[in-house]
Structures are given as structure tokens and as C-alpha cells.
Amino acid sequence: MKPEIVEPAGCLIGQIDVPGDKSISHRVLMLASLADGESTIHGLSRGQDVKHTMEILSSLGVQLDEKDSDVLHIQSGELKEPSGKLYVGNSGTSIRLMSGMLAGLPFSATLDGDESIRKRPMERVIEPLERMGATISCLETAGMAPFRIDAGGLKGIEYQMEVPSAQVKGCLMFAGLFATGDTTIIETTPTRAHTEELFEEVGLDVDITSTSVTVKPGQPKPFIHKVKGDPSQAAFWAVGATILKGSEVSIKNVYAGRERNGFIDVLSRMGADITQDPVTNDLNVASSELVGTVVEETEIPGLIDEVPILAVAAACADGETHFKGLGELRVKESNRLETIVSEIGSMGMKAEISGEDLVVQGGKLTGGQVDSHGDHRIAMSCAIAALVSTDTTEISGWEAVSTSYPGFIADLDALRK
Numbered sequence: 001m002k003p004e005i006v007e008p009a010g011c012l013i014g015q016i017d018v019p020g021d022k023s024i025s026h027r028v029l030m031l032a033s034l035a036d037g038e039s040t041i042h043g044l045s046r047g048q049d050v051k052h053t054m055e056i057l058s059s060l061g062v063q064l065d066e067k068d069s070d071v072l073h074i075q076s077g078e079l080k081e082p083s084g085k086l087y088v089g090n091s092g093t094s095i096r097l098m099s100g101m102l103a104g105l106p107f108s109a110t111l112d113g114d115e116s117i118r119k120r121p122m123e124r125v126i127e128p129l130e131r132m133g134a135t136i137s138c139l140e141t142a143g144m145a146p147f148r149i150d151a152g153g154l155k156g157i158e159y160q161m162e163v164p165s166a167q168v169k170g171c172l173m174f175a176g177l178f179a180t181g182d183t184t185i186i187e188t189t190p191t192r193a194h195t196e197e198l199f200e201e202v203g204l205d206v207d208i209t210s211t212s213v214t215v216k217p218g219q220p221k222p223f224i225h226k227v228k229g230d231p232s233q234a235a236f237w238a239v240g241a242t243i244l245k246g247s248e249v250s251i252k253n254v255y256a257g258r259e260r261n262g263f264i265d266v267l268s269r270m271g272a273d274i275t276q277d278p279v280t281n282d283l284n285v286a287s288s289e290l291v292g293t294v295v296e297e298t299e300i301p302g303l304i305d306e307v308p309i310l311a312v313a314a315a316c317a318d319g320e321t322h323f324k325g326l327g328e329l330r331v332k333e334s335n336r337l338e339t340i341v342s343e344i345g346s347m348g349m350k351a352e353i354s355g356e357d358l359v360v361q362g363g364k365l366t367g368g369q370v371d372s373h374g375d376h377r378i379a380m381s382c383a384i385a386a387l388v389s390t391d392t393t394e395i396s397g398w399e400a401v402s403t404s405y406p407g408f409i410a411d412l413d414a415l416r417k
Contacts, residue, residue: 004379004398004409006386008367011246011287012415018234020045020227021255022404026053026093027170027198028225030101032074033062034177035202037222041072044227047404049091056086056098060105081107085146088113090333090374090403092120093167095145099125100171102149103134104178110139112146116333116374122147125171128159132175132183156181156217163328164301166192166259169213173199173206176215184214191301193258201225228255232305232377233405234283235263237415239309240384241285242272243316249415251283262302266310269293270317290317292362297325304328307358308381311340314360315349316388327356333400334375343370343378347385347393365389372397376404383412 025045030053032039044050046069054064059082063075086102086109088094095111099122102109112118123143126136135150156179161168169185173195176183188211196213199206202220206213234251241249256276264283267274270293273286290313295303300323303310307329314321329336337358341351348366352359367389372379379401386393401408 001399003369003394003396004383006383006393006395008389008391009244009387009416011244011417012237012241012249012387013247013417014415015250015252016237016411016415017252018229018237018254018411019047019405019407021230022047022049022232023093023166023192023194024198024227024255025050026091026097027194028227029053029057029074030097030174031198031202031220032223033057033060033076033079034101035076035220035222037076039074039076039222040224041074042070042226044072045230045404047402047406048089049094049403052087052089052091053094053098056088056094059083059086079105082109085110085112088117090114090116092117092332095122096125096167096171097174099129099149100174103129103132103175104154106151108148108150110146110148118145120144120331124163124165124168128157128168128172129175131157131159132172132179134175154179156183158184158186160186160188164189164191166194170195173213173215177204177217177219179217182214182216184212186212189298189301191259197257228281229253231255231260231263235306235309236380236384238263238267238272238274238283238285239313240387242267242274242288242290243313243388245287247285247287249285251285253281254283256281259302262299263306263310266293266295266299266303267313270313270321290362292317292319292321295321295323300325300328305377308336308340308344308377309384311344311349311351311358311360312381312385315344315351315362315365315385317362319362321360321362323358323360325356326358332375334373334378336375336378339373339375339378343373343382344385346370347382347389349385367391367393369394370396372400374400376400380405380408383408
């Protein structure tokens with residue numbers, strides 16, 4: 001595909017609806033597939049990642065009926081063994097969450113993904129699932145996809161998470177629905193609470209404390225759910241409106257759950273004019289001058305996906321911004337720690353990696369030629385950086401954006417003034 005060309009902009013003005021939250025979209029689809037009856041979901045994310053989850057559920061016998069572009073009816077029942085591999089594409093959420101659900105179903109299934117997925121660590125879900133009684137066989141490389149999950153009885157366990165990960169927690173919670181006895185996941189660093197919130201919403205028995213969640217076996221009740229806007233996508237427009245003088249943007253109905261508003265906290269202490277309406281959940285942003293800050297390691301789980309775009313904000317701030325403890329970025333769609341520095345750095349950002357930390361010096365962005373490395377968040381972060389650059393930016397690998405935000409350029413054109 002040809003590179004996406006992004007020109008500098010004057011400002012961003014207007015209001016926008018970002019796609020439905022991607023993390024929640026995966027989870028509500030899976031819960032609807034396990035319910036006995038028809039569920040209705042409004043506002044799903046329409047990116048490729050969520051489409052792969054829908055295709056997998058169809059392969060398992062779930063009936064998906066799209067009445068219009070915004071409403072999906074899901075009729076579930078007895079799930080069946082798939083006839084071939086279940087392909088997740090580039091979606092780490094799909095492969096890890098689906099592992100937990102498949103581990104409890106009475107048949108075998110094989111999960112696989114693209115080249116990037118095959119490089120991402122899966123031992124973090126394989127090991128606890130095997131402790132619960134699952135039989136998992138990696139077919140090519142130990143601890144990596146593709147892997148086969150064979151049917152077997154699961155038992156509840158108590159598991160302390162080694163890496164803060166809402167995907168691992170969600171995987172074990174889905175497995176816990178099929179286990180004998182309780183499944184308890186302990187986390188020393190809080191992670192996103194999507195799975196807990198949705199389990200409660202659909203009538204499942206969960207006990208939530210500040211450091212753990214316990215799941216009892218059970219089946220979801222059919223439900224109706226409206227997916228709120230994805231804060232990770234809202235973050236691009238929040239930063240764009242902040243760094244472009246004269247901008248005013250309202251981002252409608254943005255999800256405000258636990259560990260999802262960390263980027264708002266960071267931008268606020270950098271000096272951003274950003275507020276979220278507690279009634280409408282609209283995120284309102286106006287341009288402002290930014291100063292550098294320190295982002296502590298304990299904050300990272302609440303803004304892990306927003307680090308690339310926050311690096312753009314840091315590049316436009318006065319002074320130094322220090323992001324601590326970014327090791328988990330090395331095993332995302334790309335090695336994000338490296339690609340932030342190489343790609344946004346090629347646009348004029350002054351940054352260096354120190355161990356697992358990223359240090360960014362504020363300055364001027366120039367634009368240039370960059371590559372997404374197959375990573376949607378790197379591509380979109382470069383697009384926002386291009387708006388404040390002195391010259392045109394060419395972004396190769398723009399097709400990666402289709403995994404989460406296929407309408408990004410159309411929304412940019414609507415806001416650009």
C-alpha cells in the first residue's frame with residue numbers, strides 16, 4: 001500500500017465519536033457467546049482485531065446477526081468444535097482471552113495469529129491454565145503461538161500474577177467459569193477492570209477486592225450492552241487538541257473505568273486543559289502549553305497503550321519527560337519502546353532509552369518518512385505528531401490502523417481546520 005501522507009494542521013475543532021472500546025468489545029462478544037439465549041450489543045469496535053474475535057465465535061457455532069452497522073444480535077447455545085485453526089490476526093487480546101474460554105470447552109481447538117502474534121509471549125497464560133488442568137501444546141515454538149488446547153476438566157486455583165496484565169486476568173476469569181471451585185487472581189499492581197465489571201453486569205458471581213478477584217463457575221445471562229468510546233483512541237485526539245494552538249475538541253461518551261484514564265492524569269499534570277464530564281462521559285480538550293513530568297512505573301498499567309501518543313505530547317512540552325518501567329512495551333504489536341524512539345525520533349523527537357525507561361526532551365517536530373512496523377498505535381501517533389511538524393510526513397504501513405481505528409483519517413479530516 002502507498003504511504004499515508006499527513007500535512008501539518010492549523011488546529012483541531014469540533015466533536016467526535018471514537019470507536020467503541022476495543023477491550024470491552026472482545027469481552028462482551030465472548031460473554032454473549034456463553035449466554036443461553038440472545039444478547040444485543042451496540043457500538044462495537046469495528047477494527048480488524050474485533051472482527052477476528054467475531055469470526056472465531058462464528059467458527060464455534062455462535063450466530064451473529066448485524067441488523068445495522070451499530071447493532072449486533074448474538075444467539076448462542078451449545079458451542080461446537082471448530083473445523084480448522086482459529087486465527088486472531090494481530091490481536092493479543094483475542095488470543096489470550098480466548099485461551100481461557102477454550103480451555104473450559106469440551107473439545108480441542110488451535111489458536112494462531114500473524115507474524116507479530118507468533119513472537120508475543122503466551123507462557124503467561126499457558127502456565128496458569130495448565131495449573132488449572134488444561135492441556136496445551138505449542139506446535140512450533142515453546143511458549144508461543146500456534147498452540148492447541150485440548151479438552152479437560154478445570155479446577156479453580158489461586159494465582160498471583162507475575163506481570164500486571166488485564167489480558168492474563170481476563171483469561172483466567174473466563175477459564176474460572178468452567179472450573180470446579182473458585183478461581184482467585186491476585187494482583188499487586190491494579191490492572192484494567194473490564195472483565196470484572198462485565199462479569200457482574202451479566203449476572204456472574206465475582207468477589208472483587210482492591211488486590212484480587214474471585215470467580216465462581218457459572219453461565220452469563222443474556223444481556224443488552226452499549227459499548228462506550230475507546231479511551232485509547234480518544235487519547236490521540238486529546239493530545240492533538242492539546243499541542244495544536246487554537247484547538248477545541250469534544251470526544252463523546254468515552255469509557256471512564258479503572259486503569260483507563262491514566263493518560264488524562266498525565267496530561268493534566270503536564271498542564272493540559274482536559275476534563276471529562278461525569279454525566280455524559282464526554283472528554284473536552286483545549287490547546288495549552290505543556291511541561292515535562294515523570295510517569296512512574298506504577299502508573300504504566302493504566303496507560304500502557306497510550307505511551308506512544310504521550311511521547312508525542314512530551315516531545316512538544318517544555319523540559320524533560322521521564323517514563324519509567326516500560327519493559328512490557330517490548331512485547332506489543334512492535335517493540336514499541338524501540339519504535340517510539342526510531343519513528344517519532346526520525347520526526348525530530350529527542351529521546352533515549354535507559355534500561356526499561358524512556359526519556360523525552362521537549363522541542364520541535366519536523367516530519368519526514370516513518371514506518372508503522374505493523375503497529376497501529378505507532379502509525380496514529382506519528383499522524384498526530386505530523387500535525388505539529390514543520391514539513392509533510394509519509395507514514396508507511398498505514399494499513400495497520402485498520403486493526404483498531406479504520407476511520408481515523410476520516411475523523412482527522414473532519415476535525416482539521
